[in-house]
Amino acid sequence: MSDFSLKISSSPHVRDRMSTSGIMKCVFIALVPASAFGVYNFGLNALLMLLTTIVVAVLTEFIWEKAMHKKVTIGDFSAAVTGLLLGLNMPPTAPLWMGGLGSIFAILVVKQLFGGLGQNFMNPALGARCFLMISFTGPMTTFIYNGVTGATPLADIKAGGLSTVDTMSMFLGKIPGTIGETSVIAIMLGAIFLILMGIIDLRIPGTYIVTFVIFIGIFGQFSSAKVGLFDPQYITAELCGGGIMLGAWFMATDYVTAPIKPRAQIVYGVILGILTGLFRLFGGSAEGVSYAIIISNLFVPLLDKWIKYKPFGKGGEK
Amino acid sequence: MRENTPSERLFNGIVKENPTFVLMLGMCPTLAVTTSAINGIGMGLSTTVVLVLSNMLISMLRKIIPDSVRMPAFIVVVASFVTMVQFLLQGFVPSLYNALGIYIPLIVVNCIILGRAESYASKFPVIPSIFDGIGMGLGFTVGLTCIGIVRELVGSGKAFGAQIIPLAGEGKVGYTPITIFILAPGAFLVLACLVALQNKIKANVARKKGAAVPSKADRDEEACAACGMCGGQAKIFATGSEPDKEENIVEEKLEESKSEE
Numbered sequence A: 001m002s003d004f005s006l007k008i009s010s011s012p013h014v015r016d017r018m019s020t021s022g023i024m025k026c027v028f029i030a031l032v033p034a035s036a037f038g039v040y041n042f043g044l045n046a047l048l049m050l051l052t053t054i055v056v057a058v059l060t061e062f063i064w065e066k067a068m069h070k071k072v073t074i075g076d077f078s079a080a081v082t083g084l085l086l087g088l089n090m091p092p093t094a095p096l097w098m099g100g101l102g103s104i105f106a107i108l109v110v111k112q113l114f115g116g117l118g119q120n121f122m123n124p125a126l127g128a129r130c131f132l133m134i135s136f137t138g139p140m141t142t143f144i145y146n147g148v149t150g151a152t153p154l155a156d157i158k159a160g161g162l163s164t165v166d167t168m169s170m171f172l173g174k175i176p177g178t179i180g181e182t183s184v185i186a187i188m189l190g191a192i193f194l195i196l197m198g199i200i201d202l203r204i205p206g207t208y209i210v211t212f213v214i215f216i217g218i219f220g221q222f223s224s225a226k227v228g229l230f231d232p233q234y235i236t237a238e239l240c241g242g243g244i245m246l247g248a249w250f251m252a253t254d255y256v257t258a259p260i261k262p263r264a265q266i267v268y269g270v271i272l273g274i275l276t277g278l279f280r281l282f283g284g285s286a287e288g289v290s291y292a293i294i295i296s297n298l299f300v301p302l303l304d305k306w307i308k309y310k311p312f313g314k315g316g317e318k
Numbered sequence B: 001m002r003e004n005t006p007s008e009r010l011f012n013g014i015v016k017e018n019p020t021f022v023l024m025l026g027m028c029p030t031l032a033v034t035t036s037a038i039n040g041i042g043m044g045l046s047t048t049v050v051l052v053l054s055n056m057l058i059s060m061l062r063k064i065i066p067d068s069v070r071m072p073a074f075i076v077v078v079a080s081f082v083t084m085v086q087f088l089l090q091g092f093v094p095s096l097y098n099a100l101g102i103y104i105p106l107i108v109v110n111c112i113i114l115g116r117a118e119s120y121a122s123k124f125p126v127i128p129s130i131f132d133g134i135g136m137g138l139g140f141t142v143g144l145t146c147i148g149i150v151r152e153l154v155g156s157g158k159a160f161g162a163q164i165i166p167l168a169g170e171g172k173v174g175y176t177p178i179t180i181f182i183l184a185p186g187a188f189l190v191l192a193c194l195v196a197l198q199n200k201i202k203a204n205v206a207r208k209k210g211a212a213v214p215s216k217a218d219r220d221e222e223a224c225a226a227c228g229m230c231g232g233q234a235k236i237f238a239t240g241s242e243p244d245k246e247e248n249i250v251e252e253k254l255e256e257s258k259s260e261e
Helices: A020-042 A044-067 A078-088 A096-114 A124-135 A153-160 A167-172 A184-196 A203-222 A232-240 A244-251 A262-282 A289-306 B006-016 B027-033 B037-060 B067-092 B094-103 B105-109 B111-121 B126-156 B184-209 B216-227 B242-260
Strands: A143-145 A148-150
Touching: A020 A044, A020 A078, A020 A184, A020 A244, A044 A078, A044 A096, A078 A096, A078 A124, A078 A244, A096 A124, A124 A244, A124 A289, A153 A232, A167 A184, A167 A232, A184 A244, A203 A232, A203 A244, A203 A262, A232 A244, A244 A262, A244 A289, A262 A289, B006 B126, B027 B037, B027 B094, B027 B105, B027 B126, B027 B184, B037 B067, B037 B094, B037 B105, B037 B111, B037 B126, B067 B094, B067 B105, B067 B111, B094 B105, B105 B111, B111 B126, B126 B184
Parallel strands: none
Antiparallel strands: A143 A148
């Protein structure tokens, strides 16, 4: 029996068949409806913008990893997803070099300088979007739709109240906005696909949206919109407008920057909802989803550290 | 190089222990006022003047100041010089005075000045202390000016206030400034990049001289010790014997249970 030995390796002991590149491909496919609608809605420039951000993101990752003699990881699709998400967050009329610069910032500064996939402390696409928003406020907040420079419905609500917006076209997506955020239907198609594939669950997006609805339901009366308690039209318009759907389903759920423990995910969703509500209702600009998500990203290590689960078999009766 | 000679002090302040890039002291003005190269130079030189004078006076008084009240004494000395510099700036360079704003009176609590007073001027004679002040002050000025140049160039296309890259305008092809670089986040980005560049150059110089460069394992261990998050429990980097030991225990227990059967 002397040759009998069991080698215990360190975790993980159970592996899923789904790989990183598999997950990323699914996310990419899930974003196709929103991208397609964006191209249909805004025309050729939207397509060029999406292509630019994806290609530059992948190229940046490739060149950096070659130059640093690291393993080239462009095959796992994560850079492509980052690029696509950034593209969906760009206004269709922004110059293409701006999207390219954003992609470089997302991959180089937010992702690779912190150690590559799995190490980034905030969502690279949103980090880049905020970088561009701060740097080029003008082009990033100018929305030209059907030849008319107009405000987004959210800005309309903030400026002039509810009567100026048409909720149905907001739901369908026939409104000015960034390339990927306008159509709730297209985003939900992708989200349902991700849920069915088991890639995301309802915990983060669900708590995020519910908290947000409760927050604006209660505090909407104190904002410039002056609506009643839980005004249904106001809540629908706030949910269909801006980036909350894209953010909640695709960016808050990013594996790297979201908490791992289920209870921490719920707290994370609540923080997201409150921050988004605060920024939208009482902040300087009409939209606040991207800032809310990257600020909540910073809480994630703390949430995962503070929220503890009792390990199986511990703490029982003595 | 012999220690505490004027040239050694200058080299130490500007290169070896550069307060901005190596000691990481005085970060508050470094990040706040370096929106342009001129501001960087102005802040750096004001600090240098205060630093040289305070180092000189504190070094002169080092045998008189009782140890237990040295901090208040240093602060009084520094604050007097800062007040003088502040009035001089206000009188003769009002534009710089307005640009630097609150950060001029805050030179009083700049940790470079108190740090040099505490760690150098209060222990060494007057002449080396003066040169220590000049070296550290110039090092700070160089650091601030470098950061200021990069931020001004990227953030507004200017160098020392002159537009050197034509800006894009109505139908004109040109440079669109990346405004974030003259805002607060840009200070952090530029500082980080310059510190990394400086470390890289110093490592290259050290390698050429043939000095021992710390190996990756050493650096990892150092980083591990500095972090202290896990209290050394994780042992990510140590590939010593401990994991094997645990494995042996498991094996032994298994064998025990087998023999009991």
